[in-house]
Amino acid sequence: DGGITQSPKYLFRKEGQNVTLSCEQNLNHDAMYWYRQDPGQGLRLIYYSQIVNDFQKGDIAEGYSVSREKKESFPLTVTSAQKNPTAFYLCASRPESGALDTQYFGPGTRLTVL
């Protein structure tokens, strides 16, 4: 079955540590995205990538980094510079970046900073 996987589902980290969230898709989609979801705030775009080896900052990129070395993988690193990292993180992909294409979402990773 094609889809998007995110791991782990729950992640705990100590303050000051970097942590990497995994996102893998086998849909052969070109575009991939990372969103952050906080209660009552909808989804906010962190980073996106339209093709391999290329990515752009979204609205709230500070304290985050990404890489896109393979088409199917788009890992997100939450660095110690992110002031309030506790949130639900969603990865998404899209066949291309055009307007008509639906985004497909992974199940999410809930990150808690202790």
Next chain:
Amino acid sequence: GNSVTQMEGPVTLSEEAFLTINCTYTATGYPSLFWYVQYPGEGLQLLLKATKADDKGSNKGFEATYRKETTSFHLEKGSVQVSDSAVYFCALSPSGGYQKVTFGTGTKLQVIP
């Protein structure tokens, strides 16, 4: 810039009641419009979409019509079930090359037996 405004929740309905969740948008040109649904602890799933004015998206008894004149894309269902309890997000994707998808803040629906 682009924006999406949804009615605030939570919305609480009895089973078999009629559902309307309002969504209005601001965008230039002719964006595509989407409704996504999120069940507790999960990612978002596409519920329905419309890509041009007067299109009606429908799925699982839910419907929404792309109204250019009122810049709206209200979600409706004639008879809700307990299993419809979830958070619903309205979203737009601008036309003309890549631009980011804009999401509303979400409306939580609770259906009680």
